[in-house]
Amino acid sequence: MKDQIRQVIREHAHLSVDVETLGDDADLYQAGMTSHASVNVMIALEDTFDVEFLDSMLKRSVFESIDSIAGALQEVGVPA
């Protein structure tokens, strides 16, 4: 799952660094992801994993790192 998350981030987060240099717990916003880019990441994640995030999950902190995104995906039923 984390490989697919990294793929989505590579394509949509517009980081100022290569995602491969970041750990699973690194702060994506500090790595240059804007709020606007984060929305594209969310849409791409919904699409890739064929899920819908709940409103309660759609907030900055949930999409802060690869780990927190993985947690959110598990919460909506994606197997780890």
Added chain:
Amino acid sequence: MSVAVTAGDEALTEAARRIAAEFAAPNADDVDRNARFPREAVEAMREAGVLSSLVPTALGGGGASVAAAAEACFELGRSCGASAMVLAMHQIQIGCMVNHLDGSAWFEDYLREVVAEQRLVASITSEVGTGGDLGKSVAAVSEPADGQASFEKQAPTVSYGEYADAFLTTVRRAPDADGGDQVLVLTKREQMEMEPQGTWDPLGMRGTCSPGFVARASFPTEQILSTPFAQISNESMTPLSHVLWSHVWLGIATDAFDRARAFVRAAAKRKPGEPLPAAIRLSELMSELSLLRAEVSLALEEYGTLISSDRAKLSEMATILRFNNLKIAASEQAPVVCQGAMAVGGIVAYKNDTPFSVGRHLRDSMSACLMVANERIHKTDASLLLIAKEV
């Protein structure tokens, strides 16, 4: 900040009504004409302890709720839009510190100082180069040395910049931090050099006295709020700004409506029993005012509940959308009401020196759509709408 009505709430609304009548209303035209600071109203706020009304009682403040703060902005807005906006902006800065001081002894002491000395706090968020994009900064906190840091920020618009005792400023966390990686710093006037830039001769909100400045500050690092600005913005600065500003605009629009109503009553008294076309227009205008009031009241209720009992929800995109929409809707509707009031009164409303004049109201209300450009907010919302579910 609490939701239940407290003694602090009653004291605040009573003081706001009195100050509006005794100090804001009598000086409103002079403040507007001369684009001068509403010093009488602000001095009266100091004397009544209004500037610390949002500081918790545990720190000696009034412990008032957001609802009471909003009511105070509304009441002052009915008398003088600029005085109301100064209070709104000050309360926003205090609210951010109260909600996010996170146990900091320095900030607790500072809030005690606000209580004791009735400090007036201004805001430096917009910046040359990023415009109204609150979420980005060019200026940065310097590398700290011996616990001291500094910043220099080109500020295009700082309301009451010449009169404030302290400033809450957004800056990047460090010289190498990304534009969106921001913190809020509280600096006192004596720690700053405020170099004036340009003049202040705007269309409306003239008494806010908001020219540009180059703000330079040198301060101990404990004056940086530890909570990231992105979180402060979502939970406090943005929704609280939109709630308090919109109450100011509602106050302005309500006074314009009241002046239109006074005009119609005067006409009805002069010619009892005769048909009055203006009366029909006034009734139509009431619907417009009600729409504004409904949007503003609903948002206040939601913010009051969330900030005291479900803060995390303020960071959800659906919630952010609703508070952004409040700003857009209220900023567009307030000038509609003011313009409608002018249509009801006709030439006597258009003239600046009659009891039915609404020129100041119309001009003041037109600042609303550019106090953070609506187009900018629409762009954010357009993106959030792609993903949020129940908005």
